[in-house]
Amino acid sequence: MKISNETKIGALTVVSVTLLIIGFNVLKGSNLFGSGRNLYVKYHDVQGLNISSPVVVNGLLVGRVTGMQLSPREPDVVIVKLNLDKNVHIPVNSKASIYSPDLLSPKSIRIDLGDAPQWLKNGDTLQSAPPSSLTGELTRQLSPLSLQLQHTLAEVDTVLLDVHALLSPATRQDLQASIASLKNTLAHLDVATAQTRQIMQQVNQFVTRLTSQQDTLHAILANTQQLTGELAAVHWQQLTDQLNHSLNDLQQILDKINRGQGSLGALLNNPQLYHNLEQSTANLNRLLEDLRLNPHRYVHFSIFGGRQKIQPLTPDTIYMITPSSDHR
Numbered sequence: 001m002k003i004s005n006e007t008k009i010g011a012l013t014v015v016s017v018t019l020l021i022i023g024f025n026v027l028k029g030s031n032l033f034g035s036g037r038n039l040y041v042k043y044h045d046v047q048g049l050n051i052s053s054p055v056v057v058n059g060l061l062v063g064r065v066t067g068m069q070l071s072p073r074e075p076d077v078v079i080v081k082l083n084l085d086k087n088v089h090i091p092v093n094s095k096a097s098i099y100s101p102d103l104l105s106p107k108s109i110r111i112d113l114g115d116a117p118q119w120l121k122n123g124d125t126l127q128s129a130p131p132s133s134l135t136g137e138l139t140r141q142l143s144p145l146s147l148q149l150q151h152t153l154a155e156v157d158t159v160l161l162d163v164h165a166l167l168s169p170a171t172r173q174d175l176q177a178s179i180a181s182l183k184n185t186l187a188h189l190d191v192a193t194a195q196t197r198q199i200m201q202q203v204n205q206f207v208t209r210l211t212s213q214q215d216t217l218h219a220i221l222a223n224t225q226q227l228t229g230e231l232a233a234v235h236w237q238q239l240t241d242q243l244n245h246s247l248n249d250l251q252q253i254l255d256k257i258n259r260g261q262g263s264l265g266a267l268l269n270n271p272q273l274y275h276n277l278e279q280s281t282a283n284l285n286r287l288l289e290d291l292r293l294n295p296h297r298y299v300h301f302s303i304f305g306g307r308q309k310i311q312p313l314t315p316d317t318i319y320m321i322t323p324s325s326d327h328r
């Protein structure tokens with residue numbers, strides 16, 4: 001069966017009109033696939049509220065405005081029909097007010113939920129709240145900013161008081177003294193920095209010299225290591241024992257000397273022996289001096305056979321050398 005062009009055009013027209021109606025109702029906010037719950041609100045002034053304006057609860061979209069008309073009994077009253085989601089329950093003491101989310105957005109209805117245990121039913125009338133004016137909206141939106149501004153002004157006032165306290169004569173003098181002290185500290189810091197820079201230069205020079213003497217340092221370290229090894233190879237215990245033995249022998253010799261044993265002990269501890277030795281030394285000195293001055297007393301020879309009689313040695317004829325002077 002062949003479909004005529006007129007039938008196709010008619011069917012296309014019906015579909016187009018249907019889509020147009022559906023789109024128009026969607027744009028209006030009409031609920032095409034569910035009935036929802038209808039509530040009514042009475043206002044004396046809707047302030048530019050339109051069909052399909054959103055209905056919100058705590059900022060959440062729960063429905064739209066589906067109709068507005070003048071009340072037949074009260075000509076100065078506008079009855080606004082709200083279509084809400086059927087899953088949204090509104091307490092009976094809730095209030096609906098007209099407001100603008102911001103300065104550029106269209107009007108909306110905000111429902112402030114009450115605390116009553118009973119809920120509104122389909123077709124009930126919701127209490128209306130006075131619509132907020134532009135000034136009220138500005139006040140409401142600027143209220144947080146105002147609080148922040150007040151807090152900021154309080155902090156600024158505190159800062160100004162602190163600055164005023166800082167600018168007192170005594171504080172200014174203290175501040176000037178602190179600045180002068182800081183300047184002096186910075187000057188000392190500059191000097192210390194220059195000295196540190198000089199020290200670092202010297203350290204760099206020293207490191208450079210050490211690097212240039214690396215071979216010598218290696219040789220010194222090798223010799224030190226060899227010396228350390230040789231010292232480690234020494235039998236220190238045996239050497240210590242020998243040293244102790246020698247010290248003991250020396251202590252025994254000193255003990256014998258102190259007790260007067262042996263020639264050295266007798267010489268140090270016997271005054272008579274020391275006196276005799278000193279007297280013998282003095283006599284030997286006198287004899288040698290007389291031999292030097294009078295050799296003919298001890299050696300005599302004559303070519304002609306003559307002989308001189310030797311005079312005996314007397315204390316008057318010898319050169320006296322006192323023991324004390326000879327001892328010195």
